[in-house]
Amino acid sequence: MINKDIVIIGGGPAGLAAAIGAYEAGNKDIVILERDNQLGGILNQCIHPGFGLHTFKEELTGPEYASRYVKKINDLGIESKLETMVIDIAPNLIVSAINETEGVIQYQAKAVILAMGCRERPRGALNIPGTRPAGIYSAGTAQRYVNIEGFMPGKSVVILGSGDIGLIMARRLTLEGANVKTVVEIMPYSGGLKRNIVQCLDDFNIPLKLSHTVTKIHGKTRVTGVTIARVDDDKKPIPGTEEFIECDTLLLSVGLIPENELSRKVGVKINPRTQGPIVTESLETSIKGIFAAGNVLHVHDLVDYVSGEAYLAGKNSVKYIDGLLNENHMINIVTQDGVRYSVPSSINPKNAEDLSLIRFRSTDVYKDAYVSVFLDQERIIHSKKKIITPGEMEQVTILKKWLQDRPINSIFIKIEKE
Amino acid sequence: MPTKEMICISCPMGCMLSVDYDETGVLKVTGNQCKRGEIYASKEVINPRRVVTSIVPVIGGVEDMVSVKTATDIPKDLMKDCILALKNIKVQAPVEIGQVILENVCGTNVCVIATKRVEKKL
Ligand SMILES: Cc1cc2nc3c(=O)[nH]c(=O)nc-3n(C[C@H](O)[C@H](O)[C@H](O)COP(=O)(O)OP(=O)(O)OC[C@H]3O[C@@H](n4cnc5c(N)ncnc54)[C@H](O)[C@@H]3O)c2cc1C
Numbered sequence: 001m002i003n004k005d006i007v008i009i010g011g012g013p014a015g016l017a018a019a020i021g022a023y024e025a026g027n028k029d030i031v032i033l034e035r036d037n038q039l040g041g042i043l044n045q046c047i048h049p050g051f052g053l054h055t056f057k058e059e060l061t062g063p064e065y066a067s068r069y070v071k072k073i074n075d076l077g078i079e080s081k082l083e084t085m086v087i088d089i090a091p092n093l094i095v096s097a098i099n100e101t102e103g104v105i106q107y108q109a110k111a112v113i114l115a116m117g118c119r120e121r122p123r124g125a126l127n128i129p130g131t132r133p134a135g136i137y138s139a140g141t142a143q144r145y146v147n148i149e150g151f152m153p154g155k156s157v158v159i160l161g162s163g164d165i166g167l168i169m170a171r172r173l174t175l176e177g178a179n180v181k182t183v184v185e186i187m188p189y190s191g192g193l194k195r196n197i198v199q200c201l202d203d204f205n206i207p208l209k210l211s212h213t214v215t216k217i218h219g220k221t222r223v224t225g226v227t228i229a230r231v232d233d234d235k236k237p238i239p240g241t242e243e244f245i246e247c248d249t250l251l252l253s254v255g256l257i258p259e260n261e262l263s264r265k266v267g268v269k270i271n272p273r274t275q276g277p278i279v280t281e282s283l284e285t286s287i288k289g290i291f292a293a294g295n296v297l298h299v300h301d302l303v304d305y306v307s308g309e310a311y312l313a314g315k316n317s318v319k320y321i322d323g324l325l326n327e328n329h330m331i332n333i334v335t336q337d338g339v340r341y342s343v344p345s346s347i348n349p350k351n352a353e354d355l356s357l358i359r360f361r362s363t364d365v366y367k368d369a370y371v372s373v374f375l376d377q378e379r380i381i382h383s384k385k386k387i388i389t390p391g392e393m394e395q396v397t398i399l400k401k402w403l404q405d406r407p408i409n410s411i412f413i414k415i416e417k418e
Numbered sequence: 419m420p421t422k423e424m425i426c427i428s429c430p431m432g433c434m435l436s437v438d439y440d441e442t443g444v445l446k447v448t449g450n451q452c453k454r455g456e457i458y459a460s461k462e463v464i465n466p467r468r469v470v471t472s473i474v475p476v477i478g479g480v481e482d483m484v485s486v487k488t489a490t491d492i493p494k495d496l497m498k499d500c501i502l503a504l505k506n507i508k509v510q511a512p513v514e515i516g517q518v519i520l521e522n523v524c525g526t527n528v529c530v531i532a533t534k535r536v537e538k539k540l
């Protein structure tokens with residue numbers, strides 16, 4: 001058994017920033033455990049630009065963004081173990097991991113930071129009739145094939161789902177010479193960022209078919225085409241609207257789910273809406289000493305936010321170890337009227353930073369609506385938005401001083417028409 | 419005076435821009451939340467440009483491929499040609515971030531540079 005103050009699970013942007021946060025808060029007894037053969041997480045396969053505008057004031061590619069953090073980790077001399085997979089966390093903070101050279105390694109930690117990121121929704125979650133020929137990939141797997149291994153999954157492609165990874169792959173495959181025929185989205189709105197619709201689809205005249213889905217996959221050994229159809233308000237295909245599209249590849253970009261097998265096993269409470277741990281303003285989960293940040297918590301659009309959040313988790317883990325994290329006086333954050341969830345789900349004014357960010361997603365598309373925040377009955381934020389969509393994460397800032405003047409039971413976040 | 423509606427792609431905010439322009443250029447941009455929006459609109463109406471990213475094979479490295487990008491944006495019409503120009507290129511490990519992989523790609527005066535470090539295989 002190795003004693004280690006802070007054990008970080010996952011060496012993606014969240015794990016890296018959490019380590020730096022902890023180090024800069026004064027605790028240098030840290031280890032990062034990463035199952036892959038390099039640090040950087042999913043950023044290594046995101047070779048497109050669009051990362052780091054907030055943090056570095058320039059637009060970096062995924063690998064460039066990751067390398068800045070990896071360099072800092074190396075410069076600070078923070079320990080990381082690659083090709084080391086965590087297999088268990090015990091409630092008394094014993095973390096078990098395995099790797100080829102050392103076998104099973106056990107750490108007795110004082111604080112654990114969950115930074116395992118997310119994985120793609122499995123194909124089984126989709127109920128598409130037809131055979132299961134070769135040529136069906138998840139968008140993230142295709143991204144790895146094309147950008148890390150350097151081979152193309154196919155020549156003519158249909159993409160199901162308009163999440164950002166699917167959109168980015170539409171452009172990438174087109175530029176590499178594939179014919180991306182269409183992106184099919186079951187919802188009446190896109191799941192990705194507007195800028196990605198413009199620069200990944202519009203730039204190449206790739207049609208986006210909203211309120212459509214794939215109803216059948218054709219082909220015995222290899223995909224030969226798909227049937228798509230328009231769907232009604234209940235997402236049921238409308239008979240008579242079917243259309244056959246010839247293709248040899250179908251990419252599924254149907255969303256990401258936080259990777260929380262380890263968290264569930266140790267008994268961390270999970271929010272059914274985010275599929276990630278329920279956390280406080282300090283990013284502490286329902287188990288004392290276990291913190292979480294990044295995509296393991298909820299799916300983020302922007303890696304900059306992941307880094308900021310994780311830095312805070314690292315810093316707070318040190319506060320916790322030093323006995324400086326106050327565990328009483330929680331104010332609940334209640335989401336209602338069009339707000340699906342928030343992270344965090346509670347704030348303790350004693351622990352809060354001067355400015356606390358609360359991030360949330362809406363349940364639906366709202367035009368010219370207001371994001372409102374109430375401290376009990378009093379409306380304290382009422383800000384007009386041209387458009388609020390589930391595809392783009394929203395945030396509000398709560399000032400610590402608002403919470404200190406008088407006792408508050410709950411903070412309500414809602415979307416109001418006026 | 420024509421007006422064009424467009425979404426600014428310079429950052430994830432994705433502001434909806436309204437651009438008034440004539441043959442002399444862009445006259446007025448509204449809807450932007452920052453200066454970059456104005457710069458984007460001026461380029462987009464007259465000469466749209468994009469950064470292109472891809473990968474090229476590495477010889478003797480710990481990884482088989484290295485990711486690359488154009489150092490600045492290039493004319494949008496040349497994106498595919500840029501990818502084609504990279505098809506014949508291979509680099510020798512080690513590769514450093516920012517190392518020039520191809521100079522003056524497609525006559526744009528823009529270099530293609532590496533965006534990842536790849537060490538030599540021992
Ligand atoms: C396939 C895919 C593609 C994406 N593409 C984009 C994109 O194009 N643009 C964009 O802005 N965002 C993209 N994202 C979102 C992006 O992942 C996040 O912005 C950011 O990378 C999240 O950082 P993270 O550290 O939380 O997670 P990750 O980057 O996923 O890192 C998690 C790390 O934890 C490791 N890990 C997991 N479980 C264990 C374990 N048990 N033991 C040890 N290590 C473990 C993983 O190997 C991984 O390295 C993508 C996400 C995915 C899944």
Ligand code: SF4
Nearest residue numbers: 426429432433451455
């Ligand atoms: S105008 Fe500024 S804030 Fe708006 S999308 Fe463009 S760069 Fe972003």
